[in-house]
Amino acid sequence: MFNTLIDAGTLAQHIDDPQWVVIDCRHDLMNPAYGREAYAAGHLPNARFASIDDDLSGPKSGAGSTFRGRHPLPERAALLATLRRFGIDDGTQVVAYDAHGGMYAARLWWLLRSIGHGAVAVLDGGMAAWQAAGQALSVDVPSPAAGSLTERASLTRSVSVDDVVANLSTGGATVVDARANDRFRGENETIDPVGGHIPGAKNRFFKDNLQADGTFKPAAQLKAEFAPLFAAPSQAIMQCGSGVTACHNLLALEVAGLSGAALYPGSWSEWCAAPERPVATGE
Structure with a gap:
């Protein structure tokens, strides 16, 4: 598998x-x-x-x-x-x-x-x-028979916006933002009309998980690079613009053997939609 x-x-x-x-x-x-x-x-x-x-x-x-x-x-x-x-x-x-x-x-x-x-x-x-690798592409569209996938115990964790708001006070988890640094700082209004990040968040651009050829860095290197960001994966929340590229950081953590971090699915697009939620800018 x-x-x-x-x-x-x-x-x-x-x-x-x-x-x-x-x-x-x-x-x-x-x-x-x-x-x-x-x-x-x-x-x-x-x-x-x-x-x-x-x-x-x-x-x-x-x-x-x-x-x-x-x-x-x-x-x-x-x-x-x-x-x-x-x-x-x-x-x-x-x-x-x-x-x-x-x-x-x-x-x-x-x-x-x-x-x-x-x-x-x-x-x-x-x-x-x-x-x-010299492999061919196809334009044929398959018509598969319906599968019978069943739901089993989840292998992931997620948190709600309320959990992230509560964490501002408790500080029990570190939020890690997968967006590019200019978006994190609040300097890209084209993608993020409300710029900035969740107060206390740290920035780990998802592309930093990759080597020059677009493949993932070795597990040991990923582990070393994530280590300064949080005390333990169970105390980390991954987010991004809308809960998509945060999954890249979660995949990189899994490759590195650092399982247990949570996804904040709503991410920045949900967070910044409510003006009462605080916003930080800069580094």
Whole structure:
């Protein structure tokens, strides 16, 4: 079972295995049509396409029209229905990929783990690694039979906005923000109209988990780089702009052997929507 990363060569050996399901998670925050268009132009053989907006997120508003962030978690029943539509069973090895260093594929990785499916990995290096290995792309769209995936005990933790507000007083956990440093400082109004970060948060840009070729850094290096950020993974909360790239940091932590950190799904987009919540800027 592969439960963190998989290399292109190993995936190529199983690309036609009926017990394996490959999912294309390509996306562009500034161009929502990009993912489907890229998939139609060419994808890994037998890959299904998962939309970050439509398949891997839920409604932006909850009870009482409360804004939940740009990419709130999907309801569990809806998520199970989506994953079964992809043909996933309890015994399926799932591999997620994108063309962005895993920043979107990690979201599917986390979601599958959240319903107890541990056999899910991210293609290390994504599309670039696949093509660099000389592997072909396809334009054929598979029509899989419905899967029978069942929900089991979660392999993840998440916290609510109320938990993060309470943490401002208790200081029991360290919030780690996966956004780029200019967004963390509050200097990118194009993406974050309300700039800044949660007071007390530390910055770990998700791209810092990667090597120059787009693959993840070795486990020992990741462990050493995360070590100064918090006392223990169980005392860490990962967030980003909308709960997507925070999953990249959670994947990197898992690769490093530092399990137990929580995801704040609403992240900055939910936090800054309420003017009463405090905002910090700068480093």
